[in-house]
Amino acid sequence: MADKVCQNVLIVSSDAELRRAALAALARLGVRGTVAVDAGAAREKLDAQPWEMVLVDADFGAGAAVTLVQSIKADAPELPVVVFGPADAPRLALLAGRAGCEEFVAKPVAPDALAGLLETLLPNHDVPLAAAAEEGSRCVYQIAGRSRELLEVLEVARKVARTSMPVLITGESGTGKELVSYYLHRNSARRQGPYVRVNCAALSESLLESELFGHERGAFTGACSQRKGRFERAHGGTLLLDEISETTPRLQAELLRVLEQQDFERVGGSESVKVNVRVVCTSNRDLASAARRGTFRADLYYRISGLHLVVPPLRQRREDIEVLGWHFVNTYAREVRRRIERIDPDMLDALSRHTWPGNVRELRNVVRTALVLGEGPTLSLARGQDLAAPAPDAPRADDLSLQELERQAIYEALRRTKSHQAKAARLLGITDRTLREKLRRYRQQGRPEPAGENRWLMDPA
Numbered sequence: 001m002a003d004k005v006c007q008n009v010l011i012v013s014s015d016a017e018l019r020r021a022a023l024a025a026l027a028r029l030g031v032r033g034t035v036a037v038d039a040g041a042a043r044e045k046l047d048a049q050p051w052e053m054v055l056v057d058a059d060f061g062a063g064a065a066v067t068l069v070q071s072i073k074a075d076a077p078e079l080p081v082v083v084f085g086p087a088d089a090p091r092l093a094l095l096a097g098r099a100g101c102e103e104f105v106a107k108p109v110a111p112d113a114l115a116g117l118l119e120t121l122l123p124n125h126d127v128p129l130a131a132a133a134e135e136g137s138r139c140v141y142q143i144a145g146r147s148r149e150l151l152e153v154l155e156v157a158r159k160v161a162r163t164s165m166p167v168l169i170t171g172e173s174g175t176g177k178e179l180v181s182y183y184l185h186r187n188s189a190r191r192q193g194p195y196v197r198v199n200c201a202a203l204s205e206s207l208l209e210s211e212l213f214g215h216e217r218g219a220f221t222g223a224c225s226q227r228k229g230r231f232e233r234a235h236g237g238t239l240l241l242d243e244i245s246e247t248t249p250r251l252q253a254e255l256l257r258v259l260e261q262q263d264f265e266r267v268g269g270s271e272s273v274k275v276n277v278r279v280v281c282t283s284n285r286d287l288a289s290a291a292r293r294g295t296f297r298a299d300l301y302y303r304i305s306g307l308h309l310v311v312p313p314l315r316q317r318r319e320d321i322e323v324l325g326w327h328f329v330n331t332y333a334r335e336v337r338r339r340i341e342r343i344d345p346d347m348l349d350a351l352s353r354h355t356w357p358g359n360v361r362e363l364r365n366v367v368r369t370a371l372v373l374g375e376g377p378t379l380s381l382a383r384g385q386d387l388a389a390p391a392p393d394a395p396r397a398d399d400l401s402l403q404e405l406e407r408q409a410i411y412e413a414l415r416r417t418k419s420h421q422a423k424a425a426r427l428l429g430i431t432d433r434t435l436r437e438k439l440r441r442y443r444q445q446g447r448p449e450p451a452g453e454n455r456w457l458m459d460p461a
Contacts, residue, residue: 007031007122007330008049008139012042012068013057018084018109022055025115029124039068046072051079052334053121056101059084062092073100080121080334084109101338117173117322123333123340125326130154133186140186143179144327148316153309154183160307161187167257168304169282171311174359174429175284178242180311185238190278192238198230199244201434209251213258215267231264235275245283245296245302252297259303279304284406314356314363321351324360328367329379337370344380354387357409361429410438 011022014037020204026033031052036042038060046054054072056349058065062085069081079191082311083096087106096104103117132139143154160167161184169177185195198211212231230239247255258264263274281304288305290296314321322343329340347370356362366385373382381387409428417423 001056006122006270007052007295007306009033009055009118009122010042010045010248011055011057011058012036012039012065013084014038015057015059015107018059018107021111021114023293025111025118025394028115028349029118029122030099031118031124039064043071046075046378053080053082053118056081056083056235057107058083058089058092058096062089062095063074066092066095069096069099069101074135078335082117082121097459102166110157120339120367121334123330125340126329127327127330128323131183133183139180143176143183143326144323145317145322147318147319149312149317150320153180153192153311156307157309158187160184161307162189164278165303165306167280167307168287168301168307169280169311170287171282172313172359173284174361175266175311175313175358177284177311178240180309181240181280181401184280188238189277190237194234195238195240196230197242201243201437202431205248205251208247209254210267213264214268214273216269226266229266231258231277232273234277235259238278239278241281241304242283243283245285245287245290248371249297252300256297256300256303258299281305291395295367304337313356314359318352321363322348325351325367325379328364329371332368332371338374340371340379341377342379344378347379347381350387350426357412358428361407362427365427383410397398406438407442410435 005342009022009026009031011019011033011140013019013022013035013289019035023033023035034045042054042056056065056068065083065085072079072081077100081101082103082105083092083101084105084107085092085096093104102121105113105117127144128195129142131141131143131152133141139345143150145151157167157180167181167184169180171177177204185191187443198208200208203211204212210227210229212229214232217225241255244255254264259279262276263272265272278449287296287301291298291301316323325348326341329343332342350365351363358365366381366387367379369385370382372381373385374380413427414421416425421439422432425432428435
């Protein structure tokens with residue numbers, strides 16, 4: 001289905017005429033407008049949900065308006081703020097600009113000028129959405145795409161969501177596994193309950209154990225009070241164990257027991273805590289192969305994979321590339337105040353031929369870079385943006401396990417960033433620490449390395 005991106009604009013004004021004009025202009029763009037009559041009401045609404053733009057009318061006081069702009073920019077520097085005020089108030093325009101507003105518009109506001117400004121700062125191109133959800137005026141999530149492969153995954157997820165069956169979601173890094181997990185939660189009978197996530201790859205064994213099960217006061221140095229863990233906080237809802245493949249054998253054994261019995265003891269405690277939690281797990285590795293090799297507990301694998309969903313990589317759903325491109329234009333064009341009317345056919349051709357080792361995250365970065373470095377209404381690849389294909393002798397992606405695909409994606413990111421680990425991590429959508437740990441593991445496992453890549457596997461200084 002074609003739809004507009006969920007966008008919310010806050011209008012802060014006590015001027016009924018300006019409010020009507022702004023609401024009418026937003027409605028024509030398919031954007032939702034919400035009104036606050038003064039700074040106090042505006043702050044309450046700003047704290048309640050995210051916004052794509054704030055329109056501030058200085059009619060409730062020039063000083064209060066400038067202070068409001070300053071507080072908005074302190075919390076969200078990239079959030080566009082437009083200030084409206086009298087044409088004969090140059091000092092207000094100066095102070096509003098210093099506070100960080102994107103535009104000062106003199107009143108009365110011409111409808112065409114207001115519409116043009118909104119279209120520049122709020123790109124809202126039609127984008128086919130495979131799934132979306134809203135809570136009140138807040139957009140909870142969007143999954144952009146129309147490919148058969150993506151729709152099939154979501155259809156299976158929707159069917160299994162109605163059950164309490166554990167679900168394992170696998171796929172390469174950057175394919176959207178966590179979005180599918182949240183979609184599953186939102187379509188389940190537990191959607192009113194909490195959705196709690198923990199990244200198993202980001203924490204050491206001891207910290208992860210405390211995060212999952214909580215701890216009692218005095219359980220270890222720094223445990224000054226009792227703390228509930230993620231299992232306890234997810235009671236009645238869904239717990240996402242992101243990258244469960246990165247857990248240690250000891251923790252895997254503990255997880256198996258908890259998943260079977262739905263009870264546990266906090267770290268340092270003896271009281272049994274009973275919970276009712278649906279567990280969804282994700283991994284960018286082939287866990288079935290890992291279980292056969294003995295590097296992941298087979299009994300835990302069979303426990304968490306009641307249903308196994310595989311999110312296809314972007315190269316296998318090329319129909320979604322242009323859709324996602326426009327989705328990211330909607331999301332990021334306002335940062336650079338570019339009104340994008342078309343995507344250069346040469347850019348679309350290059351995007352369609354690329355193998356996307358970083359998947360949707362990589363595409364997001366490519367579009368965002370093109371927005372920042374380019375000019376004019378046509379989005380084109382910026383000079384220096386390299387979408388080089390893999391080397392001719394590189395193994396075919398379809399012949400590789402998920403673990404091998406991940407390794408190749410990491411090597412490709414390092415090649416494109418000239419071995420700059422921080423830039424490579426950003427390109428892949430992972431932390432520097434996660435990248436260093438994966439490189440160290442490759443070296444320890446004696447994994448074959450493409451020629452010239454030994455420098456990437458060295459311990460960081």
